[in-house]
Amino acid sequence: xxxxxxxxxxxxxxxxxxxxxxxxxxxxxGVDFVxxxxxxxxxxxESGCGKSSLAKAILxxxxxxxxxxxxxxxxxxxxxMLLNEEEFRQNIRxxxxxxxxxxxxxxxxxxxxxxxxxxxxxxxxxxxxKTEAIALVKKMFRHVGVPExxxxxxPFELSGGMRQRVAIAMALVTSPILIILDEPTSAxxxxxxxxxxxxxxxxxxxxxxxxxxxxxxxxxxxxxxDDVAIMYAGQIVEVSDAYRFxxxxxxxxxxxxxxxVPRLHxxxxxxxxxxxxxxxxxxxxxxxxxDRCPSRYEKCVEDPPEIETDGRKVKCWLYS
Amino acid sequence: MVSxxxxxxxxxxxxxxxxxxxxxxxxVWFELKRFGFGHAGYVKxxxxxxxxxxxxxxxxxxxESGCGKSSLMKTILxLYKPTKGKIVFNDKDLSELGNKGMHWYxxxxxxxxxxxxxxxxxxxxxxxxxxxxxxxxGIKNKEDRIQRIHKAMEExxxxxxNDFLQKYPHMLSGGQQQRVVIARAMxxxxxxLVADEPVSxxxxxxxxxxxxxxxxxxxxxxxxxxxxxxxxxxVSYFSERIxxxxxxxxxxxxxxRQVVDNPLHPYTMALLTGTSEPDAKxxxxxxxxxxxxPPSLVHPPTGCRFHPRCSKxxxxxxELKFPPDFEPEPGHLVACWLYQ
Numbered sequence: 001x002x003x004x005x006x007x008x009x010x011x012x013x014x015x016x017x018x019x020x021x022x023x024x025x026x027x028x029x030g031v032d033f034v035x036x037x038x039x040x041x042x043x044x045x046e047s048g049c050g051k052s053s054l055a056k057a058i059l060x061x062x063x064x065x066x067x068x069x070x071x072x073x074x075x076x077x078x079x080x081m082l083l084n085e086e087e088f089r090q091n092i093r094x095x096x097x098x099x100x101x102x103x104x105x106x107x108x109x110x111x112x113x114x115x116x117x118x119x120x121x122x123x124x125x126x127x128x129x130k131t132e133a134i135a136l137v138k139k140m141f142r143h144v145g146v147p148e149x150x151x152x153x154x155p156f157e158l159s160g161g162m163r164q165r166v167a168i169a170m171a172l173v174t175s176p177i178l179i180i181l182d183e184p185t186s187a188x189x190x191x192x193x194x195x196x197x198x199x200x201x202x203x204x205x206x207x208x209x210x211x212x213x214x215x216x217x218x219x220x221x222x223x224x225x226d227d228v229a230i231m232y233a234g235q236i237v238e239v240s241d242a243y244r245f246x247x248x249x250x251x252x253x254x255x256x257x258x259x260x261v262p263r264l265h266x267x268x269x270x271x272x273x274x275x276x277x278x279x280x281x282x283x284x285x286x287x288x289x290x291d292r293c294p295s296r297y298e299k300c301v302e303d304p305p306e307i308e309t310d311g312r313k314v315k316c317w318l319y320s
Numbered sequence: 321m322v323s324x325x326x327x328x329x330x331x332x333x334x335x336x337x338x339x340x341x342x343x344x345x346x347x348v349w350f351e352l353k354r355f356g357f358g359h360a361g362y363v364k365x366x367x368x369x370x371x372x373x374x375x376x377x378x379x380x381x382x383x384e385s386g387c388g389k390s391s392l393m394k395t396i397l398x399l400y401k402p403t404k405g406k407i408v409f410n411d412k413d414l415s416e417l418g419n420k421g422m423h424w425y426x427x428x429x430x431x432x433x434x435x436x437x438x439x440x441x442x443x444x445x446x447x448x449x450x451x452x453x454x455x456x457x458g459i460k461n462k463e464d465r466i467q468r469i470h471k472a473m474e475e476x477x478x479x480x481x482n483d484f485l486q487k488y489p490h491m492l493s494g495g496q497q498q499r500v501v502i503a504r505a506m507x508x509x510x511x512x513l514v515a516d517e518p519v520s521x522x523x524x525x526x527x528x529x530x531x532x533x534x535x536x537x538x539x540x541x542x543x544x545x546x547x548x549x550x551x552x553x554x555v556s557y558f559s560e561r562i563x564x565x566x567x568x569x570x571x572x573x574x575x576x577r578q579v580v581d582n583p584l585h586p587y588t589m590a591l592l593t594g595t596s597e598p599d600a601k602x603x604x605x606x607x608x609x610x611x612x613x614p615p616s617l618v619h620p621p622t623g624c625r626f627h628p629r630c631s632k633x634x635x636x637x638x639e640l641k642f643p644p645d646f647e648p649e650p651g652h653l654v655a656c657w658l659y660q
Contacts, residue, residue, distance in 0.1 A: 046525065066530055161613065190552070191552055191609055194593070194594035194607045216524060219553065224603055225603055260528050262527075264595070264597060270523050271528065272528040
């Protein structure tokens, strides 16, 4: 198998701007990354860095004020940016790539039984009848650890953790090859969170699914990550395998971010990053992290190139 | 059985400190009504909680949602009335305070809410938000009020103050909003602060900043603080003792280091297992977690409330008898039959 064949998703120069009265909001600005089969990449970043917009751009779930939308997205070698809306809806969205949106557990329809809600994508995308779809739902419930008899319950009869599992089952029911998870556990308790990650790990192992995990929670992201991509102000500033990243991040922002994580068994005090991320409307020239960066120098007024070292990528002049 | 205050006495460093808040066998039950009037049982949100907080001591109450930690906090803030039990603040029983006494109590207790945006009135400027408690607190002179607002804002580092005074909450970032909430909690110069998940809505890098701010304020003013959280990893930077709460009871009470390095209660162990640290090895292993979910507080399990989920349950004991506090090591209290 060549390197290309192993790629499930390759994104090149993906750009998504939103129109606003003050000018374009550059939420996703020339993002590149590659995801291999049966791997999980974590997109880490703070609120407002554009990570949720990146997820929406991949699935072409664009809000009405979307402006520039360009770049290439290859799904198993096929450029899905060339598809028209109907082809995209039929063959890609939920058929090949599905998503667990942010706060999905609260997005379930309160007046429909959860079984019927989970069955809907199967009926629409796989063309199966209701009985077959319900059989599929039961199978998915087993995968995510929801008791089968919950099928006829309403969302309010389920706990938060169970509702989140139902949302994951809904993303699974069409047997996609890639699932995008947007902050899947941010509103959940510690033990529920750990349980959901156990479920995701099992899905990855047993069904061979790939994941894009979008989160701001660095500690729990390591529960699923094979690769880590750090996003800052609309751009990806570092891509690395999880082992080397959690050992020694390269980009000054990534270093600071990792140092800000409180730990149970460490004496070192966590640090914080002074200043605020720039507004995505008035982005600074050159490196976008420069005014918060402890290691900035004259070079940083120019836009840093993406530098490859040992198979890791970092967008910072320090490594040129 | 050892009471919390006796346990503290054993610790030589703290036995000279005065008790600020003392809670004795506190029960907070909410009545469930059927069709609006028939009695249908109680939600036993807080069910027999006892502890003391000393002068300038920080305590973390850790537990999952629905364990009763918010009800405990709201009862301490005198927003709920206890069903049974006593809360004593500076030697005064809260139930015996009249209107005037409550006024005094509320000006001595600061409250930092969880969601800063929800806690700030969207139609009030920062100045108005901070001025309100001063007006209620009886500071008549406008000049004095402005001066105190400036001082409080400088303390929470909302500087330059004049840039922020006329701003509305939506114009501020999450971290700045939380600073306004903290300034409001501190403006009456309380001796005691209740912080309900003060950083759970904030980004990682801002989270540490706010925790450090709170801990600086605590040291500077010798505040006693109850820090309520579900996130064990932030606790060690901020608290002296941890109370672990499960289904309305405190199951383990000890110093932070004791709990983190040597957890005794099976539920505490599970919480520690569930807490992740950034490490790529995490992705390779499955975590061993207790099955099931926390019980209903209307019909909690008999005996130890954790026994249906506990892997170390002693049959014939745990499901029948409620465990009292045992003290296997000095100052480390645990309500579990494994340590009798």
